[in-house]
Structure formats: C-alpha cells, structure tokens
Amino acid sequence: MLQALIFDVDGTLADTEKDGHRVAFNLAFKEAKLDWNWTEALYGELLAVTGGKERMARYIDRYLEDFSVPVDLAEFIAALHKRKTHYYVQLMQAGEIPLRPGVERVLREARDAGLRMAIATTTTPENVTWLLKSTLGAESIDWFEVIAAGDIVEKKKPAPDIFIYALEQLGLEADVCIAFEDSRNGILSSTGANLKTIVTTNDYTLEDDFSQAVLVLDQMGEQNNPAKVLSGSMSSTYLNIESIKQLHATA
Ligand code: XBP
Ligand code: MG
Numbered sequence: 001m002l003q004a005l006i007f008d009v010d011g012t013l014a015d016t017e018k019d020g021h022r023v024a025f026n027l028a029f030k031e032a033k034l035d036w037n038w039t040e041a042l043y044g045e046l047l048a049v050t051g052g053k054e055r056m057a058r059y060i061d062r063y064l065e066d067f068s069v070p071v072d073l074a075e076f077i078a079a080l081h082k083r084k085t086h087y088y089v090q091l092m093q094a095g096e097i098p099l100r101p102g103v104e105r106v107l108r109e110a111r112d113a114g115l116r117m118a119i120a121t122t123t124t125p126e127n128v129t130w131l132l133k134s135t136l137g138a139e140s141i142d143w144f145e146v147i148a149a150g151d152i153v154e155k156k157k158p159a160p161d162i163f164i165y166a167l168e169q170l171g172l173e174a175d176v177c178i179a180f181e182d183s184r185n186g187i188l189s190s191t192g193a194n195l196k197t198i199v200t201t202n203d204y205t206l207e208d209d210f211s212q213a214v215l216v217l218d219q220m221g222e223q224n225n226p227a228k229v230l231s232g233s234m235s236s237t238y239l240n241i242e243s244i245k246q247l248h249a250t251a
Pocket of ligand 2: 008009010011012181182183186
C-alpha cells in the first residue's frame with residue numbers, strides 16, 4: 001500500500017532552473033565582477049552537474065581557460081554560492097516562480113488522502129522553504145515530514161543518498177513510497193534508492209533517458225489542462241491520487 005510521496009523540487013515542483021537558479025548565479029557573478037554569463041543554452045549543459053557549488057567548480061574546470069584559480073577554490077566557490085542563494089531567495093520572495101500545473105492540487109489531494117510527504121533535492125534548504133512559502137504559504141512547509149536538501153548528504157544526485165536519507169527519516173521502505181522527478185540525474189538517484197518514479201519533463205530534460213520511470217508526463221496537468229503521456233499509461237487525463245495509487249500498485 002502506498003504510504004508516502006517523495007518529491008524532487010527543481011524542475012518538478014516548479015521550473016526554477018532557467019529563470020531562478022540561472023538568473024541568481026549570473027547576479028552573483030556580476031556582483032563579484034566576474035565576466036561569466038550563463039546563457040540558457042550553457043546552463044542546459046551545466047545542469048549535467050547537480051549542486052550549485054559543484055556546478056561552478058565544473059564551469060571553472062572545463063569552460064574557463066584564462067581564469068586564475070584562487071588559492072582556496074572551495075572557499076571562493078562557497079562565498080559566491082552564498083550570494084547566489086541570497087539572490088535566489090530574493091526571486092522567491094518576489095514570487096517570481098509559480099508551481100507547475102497540477103502540483104498544488106496533487107499536494108492537497110495527497111494530504112486529504114492521508115499520504116505522508118517528503119522532499120529530496122540537491123538544492124539548498126532555504127531555497128526550498130522560500131519556494132513553498134511564496135507559492136503555498138508558510139504553513140505548507142509542515143506538509144512535508146522531511147525536507148532532505150543540499151549538503152545534508154555527501155554525494156548529491158545522481159547518487160541515491162538523498163532519497164535513502166529521506167526514506168530513513170520517514171522510517172519507510174522504498175516499496176511503500178513513490179518518487180517524483182524531472183531529470184536523468186534525478187531518476188538515477190530515486191531508482192538507485194529502489195523507488196518507483198513518476199517523471200514530469202521540462203524544456204531542459206525532454207530528451208533525457210527516462211526508461212526506468214513508471215510514467216513520463218509533460219506535466220501533472222489539470223482537468224482543463226490535460227497532461228501528455230510521453231511513456232507508460234495513465235487512466236485519467238491528468239495526474240491525481242487515484243492514478244498515482246494505481247501506478248504504484250501495478251507498475
Ligand atoms: C537541482 C540542482 C541544484 C540547483 C541549484 O537538481 O541541480 O543544483 O540547480 O541549487 P534536482 P543550489 O532538481 O535534481 O535536485 O545552488 O542551491 O545547489
Ligand atoms: Mg529536478
């Protein structure tokens with residue numbers, strides 16, 4: 001029997017990457033007088049690495065030829081990342097990024113159905129709480145029994161550690177839970193923790209390999225805004241708790 005839903009955040013609950021994280025990185029670079037500019041296309045490449053600090057480290061290592069690397073690179077990156085988080089939180093506070101279609105409804109239906117909920121994400125914890133606060137109100141933070149985020153585990157997605165941590169905190173086995181993801185790194189992480197996984201794609205992840213997913217949709221959708229099934233099958237025209245329970249039971 002299905003007991004809990006475990007959600008990724010970036011790309012799954014909201015389209016935060018292009019107009020959120022990317023913009024915040026660029027603001028932090030500008031403030032630090034770095035002439036780095038992460039375009040939408042470049043950011044798509046950089047998303048191969050999860051974690052903002054790890055992403056900057058990859059950029060310095062692979063994309064910059066003439067950059068004189070600071071003696072304490074980790075400290076340099078951590079300071080830059082702190083400013084990036086500051087700008088990202090500002091964007092959330094301004095309510096710049098809405099939840100994706102169907103997300104709020106699925107969360108509310110899950111609560112009404114008595115399902116437990118958790119979050120498993122690579123992003124910084126305060127980014128998650130501010131997204132929830134700005135879209136659903138401060139009380140929504142308590143809808144999630146566990147918010148597993150950021151540096152709480154050593155190895156970020158695609159490693160399964162963050163989902164394993166969320167399961168441990170819930171005190172549940174993977175087979176009574178289902179995960180929601182949007183990316184290849186995400187599904188590698190969730191299925192690595194033995195979780196059945198429903199994927200909603202976005203512009204950055206449309207071409208990713210989701211062969212391990214129990215269902216791939218373009219969005220959760222709504223009654224008046226149907227989801228497109230990209231792989232697998234669903235009995236309803238949009239994702240609801242009944243269809244999630246059915247997928248969990250049969251997939
Ligand atoms: C999200 C990420 C994060 C954010 C940046 O991946 O990769 O790195 O882009 O967040 P997922 P921070 O959706 O798979 O969890 O800068 O706070 O690390
Ligand atoms: Mg994601």
